[in-house]
Amino acid sequence: MPAWNLENRLRFYFITDEGHKDCPPLKQAELAIRAGAGIIQYRKKSFFLEDFAEVAAIRQLCRTCRVLFVINDDILLAKAVAADGVHVGQEDASPALARAVLGSRAVLGISVSTLEELERTDLAPCDYIGAGPVFETSTKADAKPVIGLSGLKAIIDRSPIPVVAIGGINEIRAASCFDHGAAGVAVISRITRADDPAAAALAVGAACGCKPHPIYQPWDDEFGLIGKILAPADTSGSVAPRESESSIIEIPAGDDAALLRAIAHPVITTDCQKENIHFRLDWMSPEAIGERAVEVTFSDLAASCAKPLALFVNVSIPPHLPESVIVSIYDGIKAALARHNAILGGGNVSSGSEISLDLFAVGQGRSEIFPRRSNALSGDGLYVTGPLGLARAGLECLEHNDAGFPALIEKFTSPRARFDAARILAETGVRCIMDISDGLAGDAGHIAAASEISIEFDPAGFRVPPDLAAFCRKYDRSPHQMMLSGGDDYELLFACRPKWFEQIRPLLPAAFSVGRCIAFTGRSIVNLDDGIRSFIHGAKTG
Secondary structure (H helix, E strand, O other): OOOOOHHHHHOEEEEOOOOOOOOOHHHHHHHHHHOOOOEEEEOOOOOOHHHHHHHHHHHHHHHHHOOEEEEEOOHHHHHHOOOOEEEEOOOOOOHHHHHHHHOOOOEEEEEEOOHHHHHHOOOOOOOEEEEOOOOOOOOOOOOOOOOHHHHHHHHHHHOOOOEEEEOOOOHHHHHHHHHOOOOEEEEOHHHHOOOOHHHHHHHHHHHOOOOOOOOOOEOOOHHHHHHHHHOOOOOOOOOOOOHHHHOOEEEOEOEOOOEEOOOOOEEEEEEEEEEOOOEOOOOOOHHHHHHHHHHHHHHHHHHOOOEEEEEEEEEEEOOOOEHHHHHHHHHHHHHHHHHOOOEEEEEEEEEOOOOEEEEEEEEEOOOOOOOOHHHOOOOOEEEEOOOOOHHHHHHHHHHOOOOOOHHHHHHHHOOOOOHHHHHHHHHHOOOEEEEOOOOHHHHHHHHHHHHOOEEEEOHHHOOOOHHHHHHHHHHOOOHHHHHHHOOOOOOEEEEEOHHHHHHHOOOOOOOEEEEEEEOOOOOOEOOOOOOOOOOOOOOOOO
16 A cells, blocks of 8 residues: 555545636646645546547646646556556446556545445555545536535544545535545535636635645756756755865766776775665655665765765656756755765766666775675674664555654664774774675675575574564564564674674674574574565565
8 A cells, every 4th residue: 555645645635627628637737736735636537548648747747746646437547647546436447456457556546425335345455435425516427415424424434544525525615524534625616617716726725724835847957957966065064075085086077977086995886776666755855865875875885894985876867857856865965975074976867767866986995904794704793783673664664654653764764874883893803794784684694605604693682672662562573573684774784703792892882792603504594484584675665
């Protein structure tokens, strides 16, 4: 099911009305969005192929303004235009079929007029109910009998999912619907058939408690966008890069390539961050997406005990995306770079179906040490620099639309590369370090395979943070399994002699033991439950 903060978007639900030459559906959608509508439904009973351009234009508008767009009844049209979802009636295709065709992230609504319909409707695939008509309406020729506020309340009381009131709604009647427990109101003729549709839309939006929404324009100026991306960051409140580190780039971005000065012990790493795989715009602000991309890329440099110097970014941008979103992503990138005294070296801008950031980071390694996964020895202890499983729990909170664990969500959305811990490990002489991005079990397996040893976990030594324990109680999960399989923690996993860890422990009080390295037994991990799997970044979230 989608996260979307759906109930907030359902508050003001607009349905297009056909047959108005002076105010066609695209113009209607724009007026509703300006007034704060969170969902636009395209409804046209006599759809022809010539109408596809109109649907695509409304879809583009909704994408650019980050408003949900659903199609009435027509699942194949919703699929063809890549709508966010579909709304089906009792006589239309089944919700289960709609879900199978459109996928788990689609928004799926179902019409219900009576308690009898509610009882026989399979709500498992659905995200919301459209209940009505609550009042008399003239916009639907085949409308069912009016159910009134009492009928609406009866459906709301029995429904396990949000209910949107529909039928004859205006700004005055909207208040009554909300008073009876409706999650939102669907409005058509009060706006489309008003003498002043714009003023009517604003009145409805105000009654729903929605703020006016600007209409954004999609980006269309590649070179202008590049100029804004390369503009110096506002470092007020941040630490600006020191001159000695800024001088790593002799000739900066602007030519076909950048010229780097000589680097002692250069360390190079790459990463990618892709929309709907690593992040989602309905979960994170554009600035947070940019900061996160830098931190997860630099985490590899931290695991190498290297100092970050420069970052190169290739960005792919959907045609519908407003330029301001990309500029904000780069504001986040620059903020993270300033935090680490590194600079943006350059990159490339191209068009694509979704946001994609491909990152190339340059760092300076230490002359005395370059940690490797293959340096673990039998007799070493296995340790981590901080809590595990929090980011995975935060991701699941986002998937469940559960805002009750903000600290867990922050661990997923705002990781930090552990350069502070890396410095302590390097100064202690630790030579086997890696960052934990795929989960403790998977990443420990990488160390075991590279070092030709076996690893035995010791769950008795695991430190379970209170927030993770509370999350696991709520969702009936095992904290140890979350810590073993959860990804995106970006803590450092390291192996060293136990006596060395005794020196490290006072300097890294959050660090703890997770197991030990032993002679190879034929298996990389000797005591891992069959149900534990590494976190897989190749699968889409949601």
